[in-house]
Amino acid sequence: MKQIIQLDPIDTRLVEALQQDGSLSHAELGEKVGTSAASCWRRIKALEASGVLKGTVRLVDPEKIGRGVNVFCNIRVRNHAQEVRKPFEDFLHERPEVIECFSMSGEWDYLLRIVVADVADYERFLMRTLLDHPAVGAAASHFALSMTKYTTALPVG
Amino acid sequence: MKQIIQLDPIDTRLVEALQQDGSLSHAELGEKVGTSAASCWRRIKALEASGVLKGTVRLVDPEKIGRGVNVFCNIRVRNHAQEVRKPFEDFLHERPEVIECFSMSGEWDYLLRIVVADVADYERFLMRTLLDHPAVGAAASHFALSMTKYTTALPVG
């Protein structure tokens, strides 16, 4: 059972602010959320300790590095045994072009988001990497035309 | 036409490192990628200016704040005119539970990733918010059972 952490109004605004900009100083954060820098510092430490706040990352423009094409791929596994799924999931973790993977209810077992340079690049990945994996029974690919919205910020509070 | 920026080996490692941990100091980065702190500083400024590096964000554990349920929702719009799609996209930008939205090729027009607390929470969002929007013609929802992989780091180089 996962523990949900309750946040007071200041923590809530703090987490909102940090999700938007992780480079703010404690003083700026204090100003923004309505408390002092020292208080911010303590709250952030507590939020890190409780596991609410995770890492700080720098975001990259996909287009600028030639990874502007998003493909969603539904996967059905040959066999639902853990001995089949686990190695497949490990394999996905090692593939950097697989940005997201969800285990799904319904007709398909997994939904993957994959970033590639172009259609030919995806063909290579699909044919030579994904479909080669022994766990994969069936796959259905859907190309995105554009990214309408993408955020790492979750609604909080 | 989007411009793809070519990165030399040091820039590549720099961007890789910053995508993993955006809180490293220039000195630590220099050590990691094999150059000096000053050089790192200059390179980062250039990568920001060229648009490769975007913001720094803090990540939050979805489970810990009660947003552990992911739903993927396919949407078909009533009408493909820009006068219909644009207001719908603006509407999605205002909905914080909509984390990602892609305009899609194929049978459906949009694919949304939505984070909610539980199934009842999703029902409210679907019935009272999404399906109420005049642009929405049809919707098909798929629940994730678990998040197998999630990263913000794109493959570079």
Added chain:
DNA sequence: CATGAAAGCCATGGTAA
């Protein structure tokens, strides 16, 4: 011309009251 070393200033984190 870009890089790396050196140095000073300043802001920041951390602590004590």
Added chain:
DNA sequence: TTACCATGGCTTTCATG
């Protein structure tokens, strides 16, 4: 919460390959 201090990072300059 406020005030303070010391640490360390940011930024510039300069010499070098």
